[in-house]
Amino acid sequence: MVKLNVLNLEKSEYKGGKSSLCPGCGHDQISNIIIQAAWENGIKPEGIAKMSGIGCSSKTPAYFLAKSHGFNTVHGRMPSVTTGANMVNKDLSFIAVSGDGDTASIGIGQFIHAIRRNLDMVYIIENNGVYGLTKGQYSATVEKGSKKKKGTANEQAPIDLCAMAVNLGCTFVARSFSGSKKQLTALLRAAMSHRGMAIIDVISPCVTFANNDESYRSYNYVKSNDEVLHIVDYIPHFSPLSEVEVPEGEFSDISLFDGSTLRLETVSDDHDPRDAVAALRAIHEATQDGRHVTGLLYYNPDQPTATDTLGLTQTPLMGLSEDELRPSPESLEEVNAGFRAR
Amino acid sequence: MDKIYNDFTINVATANGTGSQSANLIILHSLFEMGVPVSGKNLFPSNISGLPTWFIIRASDRGYQAPGDETNIQIVMNKDTWEKDLASLDPGTIIIYNEDAKLPVDRDDCICLGMPMTTMARGISPKMARLMANMYYVGGIAHLLGIEEDSIASAVEQQFRGKENAISMNLQAISEARSYASENWGDVSRYSVQSREKSDETFLIEGNEATALGCIYGGINMLSWYPITPSSSLAESIIKWIPKLRQGEDGGSTCAVVQAEDELAAAGMVLGAGWAGGRGMTCTSGPGISLMSEFIGLFYFSEVPGVIWDINRTGPSTGLPTRTQQGDLAMCYEASHGDTQHIVLIPGTVDECFEFGWRAFDYAERFQTLVFGFGDLDLGMNRWSTSGFVYPDQDMDRGKVIRTQKEMDAIPNFGRYRDVDGDGIAHRTLPGSGLAPILYRGTGHDEDGIYSEDPQVYYEAMQRLKRKIDGSRDILPAPVIREEDEGDVGIIFYGSMENSIVEIDDLLEERGLSVSTCRVRALPYHSEVEQFIERHDRVVVMEINRDGQLYGILRKELPSHLIPKVHSVAYSDGLPPKAREYANRVFEVLEG
Numbered sequence: 001m002v003k004l005n006v007l008n009l010e011k012s013e014y015k016g017g018k019s020s021l022c023p024g025c026g027h028d029q030i031s032n033i034i035i036q037a038a039w040e041n042g043i044k045p046e047g048i049a050k051m052s053g054i055g056c057s058s059k060t061p062a063y064f065l066a067k068s069h070g071f072n073t074v075h076g077r078m079p080s081v082t083t084g085a086n087m088v089n090k091d092l093s094f095i096a097v098s099g100d101g102d103t104a105s106i107g108i109g110q111f112i113h114a115i116r117r118n119l120d121m122v123y124i125i126e127n128n129g130v131y132g133l134t135k136g137q138y139s140a141t142v143e144k145g146s147k148k149k150k151g152t153a154n155e156q157a158p159i160d161l162c163a164m165a166v167n168l169g170c171t172f173v174a175r176s177f178s179g180s181k182k183q184l185t186a187l188l189r190a191a192m193s194h195r196g197m198a199i200i201d202v203i204s205p206c207v208t209f210a211n212n213d214e215s216y217r218s219y220n221y222v223k224s225n226d227e228v229l230h231i232v233d234y235i236p237h238f239s240p241l242s243e244v245e246v247p248e249g250e251f252s253d254i255s256l257f258d259g260s261t262l263r264l265e266t267v268s269d270d271h272d273p274r275d276a277v278a279a280l281r282a283i284h285e286a287t288q289d290g291r292h293v294t295g296l297l298y299y300n301p302d303q304p305t306a307t308d309t310l311g312l313t314q315t316p317l318m319g320l321s322e323d324e325l326r327p328s329p330e331s332l333e334e335v336n337a338g339f340r341a342r
Numbered sequence: 343m344d345k346i347y348n349d350f351t352i353n354v355a356t357a358n359g360t361g362s363q364s365a366n367l368i369i370l371h372s373l374f375e376m377g378v379p380v381s382g383k384n385l386f387p388s389n390i391s392g393l394p395t396w397f398i399i400r401a402s403d404r405g406y407q408a409p410g411d412e413t414n415i416q417i418v419m420n421k422d423t424w425e426k427d428l429a430s431l432d433p434g435t436i437i438i439y440n441e442d443a444k445l446p447v448d449r450d451d452c453i454c455l456g457m458p459m460t461t462m463a464r465g466i467s468p469k470m471a472r473l474m475a476n477m478y479y480v481g482g483i484a485h486l487l488g489i490e491e492d493s494i495a496s497a498v499e500q501q502f503r504g505k506e507n508a509i510s511m512n513l514q515a516i517s518e519a520r521s522y523a524s525e526n527w528g529d530v531s532r533y534s535v536q537s538r539e540k541s542d543e544t545f546l547i548e549g550n551e552a553t554a555l556g557c558i559y560g561g562i563n564m565l566s567w568y569p570i571t572p573s574s575s576l577a578e579s580i581i582k583w584i585p586k587l588r589q590g591e592d593g594g595s596t597c598a599v600v601q602a603e604d605e606l607a608a609a610g611m612v613l614g615a616g617w618a619g620g621r622g623m624t625c626t627s628g629p630g631i632s633l634m635s636e637f638i639g640l641f642y643f644s645e646v647p648g649v650i651w652d653i654n655r656t657g658p659s660t661g662l663p664t665r666t667q668q669g670d671l672a673m674c675y676e677a678s679h680g681d682t683q684h685i686v687l688i689p690g691t692v693d694e695c696f697e698f699g700w701r702a703f704d705y706a707e708r709f710q711t712l713v714f715g716f717g718d719l720d721l722g723m724n725r726w727s728t729s730g731f732v733y734p735d736q737d738m739d740r741g742k743v744i745r746t747q748k749e750m751d752a753i754p755n756f757g758r759y760r761d762v763d764g765d766g767i768a769h770r771t772l773p774g775s776g777l778a779p780i781l782y783r784g785t786g787h788d789e790d791g792i793y794s795e796d797p798q799v800y801y802e803a804m805q806r807l808k809r810k811i812d813g814s815r816d817i818l819p820a821p822v823i824r825e826e827d828e829g830d831v832g833i834i835f836y837g838s839m840e841n842s843i844v845e846i847d848d849l850l851e852e853r854g855l856s857v858s859t860c861r862v863r864a865l866p867y868h869s870e871v872e873q874f875i876e877r878h879d880r881v882v883v884m885e886i887n888r889d890g891q892l893y894g895i896l897r898k899e900l901p902s903h904l905i906p907k908v909h910s911v912a913y914s915d916g917l918p919p920k921a922r923e924y925a926n927r928v929f930e931v932l933e934g
Contacts, residue, residue, distance in 0.1 A: 084614025
């Protein structure tokens with residue numbers, strides 16, 4: 001029997017076109033997880049807007065959610081286009097894909113300001129440390145000492161996008177790995193249930209240019225250096241929490257905007273995602289040891305979003321009628337009269 | 343003494359930030375109150391306080407609004423420019439100066455009238471003496487020209503609306519100065535004012551505020567902007583007027599306003615808004631257009647509606663940020679890499695600022711493309727006369743947007759970029775609708791919006807885009823043509839030069855040259871522009887830039903037999919156009 005989600009839709013309703021990325025690319029695994037998460041969460045495909053910039057990662061919206069509108073914009077400028085669309089239609093669910101070049105270099109300004117505004121969107125960074133489409137130049141997120149397949153090791157300090165996002169007060173900051181299907185699916189489902197800016201920095205190995213063992217972002221390296229903060233389990237709002245099996249060990253629950261829950265099961269040390277300093281410490285300590293910390297780093301719910309702060313009318317602005325958009329002839333007469341009376 | 347009525351130019355030289363703007367506007371508005379046709383131009387520096395600033399007031403019964411070619415009354419208040427201000431004057435000029443500056447006025451050939459302005463102001467308010475000193479030249483001018491006391495009082499009240507203390511102190515200062523001038527200067531001025539019947543309808547307004555109102559009546563629902571002179575007051579006017587004119591039923595706003603991180607992001611937000619079915623707009627100046635060019639190409643190629651107002655300032659680069667120019671025309675028309683072409687609306691009056699403010703959105707949605715509003719500092723930041731804005735005479739044109747499955751079913755072989763109507767304009771659907779979703783892109787795409795590198799697909803897509811924009815020519819505002827029966831010479835001009843054309847026309851007429859004029863109001867240019875050129879033996883394209891940018895566009899697009907008769911008069915020094923400068927150059931070109 002075909003499995004259906006809460007909207008009675010098959011998973012195929014969430015699929016996209018055929019990928020043109022290199023076989024084995026981590027990005028394709030992320031695309032599959034996006035399909036899985038959107039389907040499992042029961043989001044209407046037509047209510048989603050897929051956004052991206054330019055690069056290997058930014059091509060992927062063609063490979064998932066074919067029933068959603070999307071915009072493959074220009075390099076590093078996806079956040080501003082998303083902002084404009086969000087301003088006139090705050091009811092859309094924005095799922096955006098960017099890369100490390102797109103976000104950490106050319107687009108770092110827009111990335112920062114989208115966080116500052118708490119734009120209501122899911123922002124996935126498919127982070128492989130290299131520019132793939134232009135054949136393997138280092139990006140700004142690659143670790144010092146990491147070495148891609150050809151050329152010399154990178155000598156410059158990396159930009160850690162999660163640390164930056166935590167510092168900026170981003171309301172949902174997570175890191176994961178394209179090879180960790182369960183963890184990434186849960187985090188992505190939680191991000192989709194969040195209201196505000198949700199960033200997931202996903203380490204996604206570039207199989208063509210940087211999957212050698214000297215690369216800190218190769219499959220082998222990440223698999224053996226993944227410092228998991230906690231086991232994450234997503235419990236959707238439509239399945240009662242009481243019916244979910246309680247874990248044996250310690251755990252804590254995070255309540256999400258739509259009523260869903262993200263359950264964090266303690267692995268070794270307890271991590272409180274409300275604690276920005278703890279999040280930064282976890283990132284810095286892992287970096288010092290040459291490891292990647294993954295999980296929900298930081299969560300700061302109930303912050304006003306970009307549209308909340310503007311005091312907009314309830315109806316999405318694109319849905320307003322001409323009567324609501326064009327003031328009356330009488331009002332213009334009053335405007336004229338007001339100037340004449342000055 | 344024979345008096346010259348309502349025909350003079352006053353130049354006020356002050357320092358920025360000394361409160362002189364209030365004094366200057368009081369002179370301007372008091373003349374306006376008397377029905378004297380008057381215009382004011384603020385030549386200000388890129389600075390908040392201290393650098394020199396000049397305000398030029400032109401009164402002219404003939405309706406001349408260009409800054410006069412000579413100064414008839416010079417007010418000198420600024421020590422830094424004192425010597426230069428005085429040296430540039432013609433013999434016979436009336437000079438009003440602040441004696442407290444304690445600087446020499448060595449112009450025996452002029453009428454030099456001093457007043458201890460700061461000392462007198464100290465008598466009213468020691469603390470405010472520096473600001474109040476300016477009101478003394480207002481009183482001096484009021485005496486010399488014979489400005490009615492009622493008009494002065496009304497202008498002061500308007501300037502300091504609701505601040506009773508300020509009104510009474512300033513009126514006292516002006517009154518003291520008037521008495522001082524009457525006792526010490528006497529009746530020395532050839533220049534005087536006479537009341538004219540003033541229409542109750544008319545008022546003065548800056549172009550940027552007029553444009554802002556137009557945008558609001560055009561249904562703007564997303565404004566993104568990054569502050570830049572001289573466009574900031576356009577955005578700020580929208581922000582000021584939206585709550586008064588456009589509240590939703592629940593009291594919420596119907597226009598989102600985002601102060602962007604830079605012009606690039608501002609343009610991206612307009613694109614996002616247009617894509618999602620909104621009416622997005624941003625305003626900027628030349629440096630902003632340079633930054634926005636990346637997105638402007640994406641608007642063009644992905645066919646998303648949006649509006650950008652470019653309030654030109656003097657370029658290139660940072661240029662003269664507080665001076666005017668028509669230097670961005672060629673850039674706006676073809677901004678961004680590759681083959682592009684954009685609709686440009688060019689208002690020449692504040693009435694047109696309002697009208698093109700709302701029309702821009704209709705054209706943008708109709709043609710699914712970016713529309714530029716093209717203003718400049720002179721029109722945007724100076725005050726011009728109108729008899730009131732006219733309500734839109736057409737319903738909003740939302741373009742070919744498919745909103746229901748039924749509408750979709752009625753279109754044979756729908757594709758986002760398939761031209762089913764033969765006008766180059768395809769149908770679009772909006773995100774959230776679930777109707778024929780596609781992934782919009784700035785990369786090559788076929789008629790269904792799917793990525794394509796196919797040579798024929800690319801070629802045909804680009805030909806269709808050309809056809810689409812070309813199809814806007816005769817739908818966009820037609821040129822304003824003033825035709826002389828016997829004229830063999832035609833003058834083509836655009837934008838804020840409208841304010842100088844009457845005077846230029848008279849100067850040419852004085853020297854025996856009768857010309858027809860054609861004011862271009864949009865690009866791509868209307869077919870009537872070409873017909874105008876056909877009808878005249880010689881045509882001069884007059885504009886405020888160095889290279890003759892409209893001239894270049896015409897040379898590129900006109901049929902080749904018309905090109906030899908088209909000539910260029912292009913001049914720019916950062917200041918608003920002086921009529922004589924252009925008239926002389928027209929003769930040079932025609933005689934050459």
